[in-house]
Amino acid sequence: MDNMIIKQHISRQFNNEMEQIRNKVLAMGGLVEEQVELATKAFMSSDAESAEKVIEQDQLINALEKDIDHECTEIMAKRQPAAFDLRMLIATLKIITDLERIGDEATRIAKMAMRLEGGEFYQDKYFEIEHLLDMVKEMLNGALDSYARTDTEELVAITAQDSKVDREYGSITRQLITQMMEDPRNITRALDVLWTARALERIGDHACNVCEHVIYMVKGKDVRHLSHEELTRTVNETSKIGR
Amino acid sequence: MDNMIIKQHISRQFNNEMEQIRNKVLAMGGLVEEQVELATKAFMSSDAESAEKVIEQDQLINALEKDIDHECTEIMAKRQPAAFDLRMLIATLKIITDLERIGDEATRIAKMAMRLEGGEFYQDKYFEIEHLLDMVKEMLNGALDSYARTDTEELVAITAQDSKVDREYGSITRQLITQMMEDPRNITRALDVLWTARALERIGDHACNVCEHVIYMVKGKDVRHLSHEELTRTVNETSKIGR
Incomplete structure (x- = not known):
């Protein structure tokens, strides 16, 4: 009987530890989402103060990464x-590796916001940047939500969104190149817009990676480097295993 | 006695499995090094055939990543x-995550090599690109070598090289922007050179990550996000542990 109580105790403790890790990942995810939004808005509104905040807060994300990493290996x-x-x-x-990299991309955007000069030039592109931001925010949010619920239902739709992000990014790039050619005085500024669009596109890639890790976690299948059709089939065919 | 023989047998089998993983990582690393060199040279010499080979071979890297990943989790x-x-x-x-991403960067360079048009324009920048290539190749090679020897002696010097890579990349960027402004007809081509330089710079970052993982493996210390001084101190202070 004593033995059983000890076992129950250990098992409860273990569950608590796992729960704590999950909560920390979600806190880190929330912070990363905030950073992406804050950095991109700072870029669009030439807001150096917010940009500085993003750069400062990146340390929190790095610290969370190390902390969670340590707890996982300890367990x-x-x-x-x-x-x-x-x-x-x-x-x-x-x-958490992908989340930390998303944090780095947000910091890159913030650094471009810090050195804004002549912020008026490419405001006509900000509509597209904002659209890109909305798309990757939705992907990231859905990915984290699925992690929280250990559920893969939404993940196929989220990963499908990535090709839309890529198309939008391609379209922004082509338009910017045309504008750079028309007026080369704006090249520096246009490049900043281009880097920002690219950072957002990369954030979309990292959100897809998170989706793939959640699928591995829930379904026990490694779906990396599969086509979207193969991924969809794998998610739909496999039922939850090994809980 | 029988028991001891079984234990020895299991231990030998375990060592074999670990050795096999190490060998596969080194094979993957060798392939990735080859890809980076082949892609960059294809870009510089407008060699579409080599570029196509890089794009094809990326699948091998992806397959190796999944394979090694699976073996690690099985063990x-x-x-x-x-x-x-x-x-x-x-x-x-x-x-292997970092190696796979380096492979992706090589593929990006190869894709730019595929769509070369008017390859003569920026040949004067190729000298710098080649220099950047040499630097990141050396970093990657040293990182993999340290993994093979489970040794951290060279790693401080390798991570120090990263700021040289960043400076070289910054200098290439500034020069290219000037040239784009001088002759906007070359913007598309100059952007390809810029993306290639950036891909190489990212490869340097990933090589640094590999160094940090090797330090964790050998010394049991997480040195990510430390300043170079702190990293150096940690590597020098900590003796090998837990072998």
Whole structure:
């Protein structure tokens, strides 16, 4: 009987630890979402103060990454988890890497916002940048939401959105190149818009990676580098395993 | 006695498995190095055939990533390793992610090589691109070498090289912008040179990440997001642990 109580106790403690990791990942995700939005809006409104805040806050994201990483490896060493628990820890290690990289992209955008000069030139492109921001925000939010609910239902739709992001990015690039050719005085500024669009496009890629890690966590299948059709089939065919 | 023989057998098998993973990582690393060189040279010599080869070979890298990833998680689930072995597996999971991303950057360069038009325009920049290539190749090679030897001696010097890469990239960018302004007809081509330089700069970042993972593996210290001085101190102060 004593033995059973100890077992229950350990199992409760383990669940608490896993829950704590999940909560920290979601906190980190929330912060990263905030950073992406704040940086892009700072860029669009030439707001150096917000840009500076983004650059400062990046340290919080880095610290969270190291903290969560440490907790995951500690649990692996101490508890030797299997099945879903092991997959959740491995997926988490990978998800926080992608989140940290998204944070880096936000910082890159913020740095461009800091050195704005003649911010009026390309305001006609900000509509497209904002559209791109909305798309990647939605992807990131959906990915984190699926992680929280350990659910893959939305993930196929989110990863499908990535090709829309790529198309939008391609269209922004072509328009900017035309405008640069028409008036070469604006090249520096246009390049900043181009880098920002590219950073957002990369953020979309990282959000897709998060989706793939969640699919691995829930379904036990590695769907990286599959075509979208293959990914869809894998998600739909496999039922949840090893909980 | 029988028991001891079984234990020895299991331990030998485990060592073989770890050795196999290490060899596969080094094979993947070798392929990635080859891809970076081939892609950049294809870009500089307008060699569409080599560029196509890079794009094709990227699948091999992706397959190796999935394969090694699968083997690492299998060993974690089956053998429940601790100390150095666990750190090696976790470091490996992260290293192959960086190697795969380096492969993606090589593919990006190759795609730009494929659509070369008027390849003569910016040949005067190729000298700098080649210099950048040499620097990041050296970093990547040193990082993989340290992984192979589970040794951190060279890693401080390699990560120090990254700021040289950043400076070189900054200098290429400024020169290209000036040239774009002088002759806007070359903007498209100049942008390709710029993206290539940026891809190489990113490859340098990934090589630094690999160094940090090797330091974690050998020294058990997470040195990410430290200043170069702090990293140097950590590497020098900590002796090898937990072998």
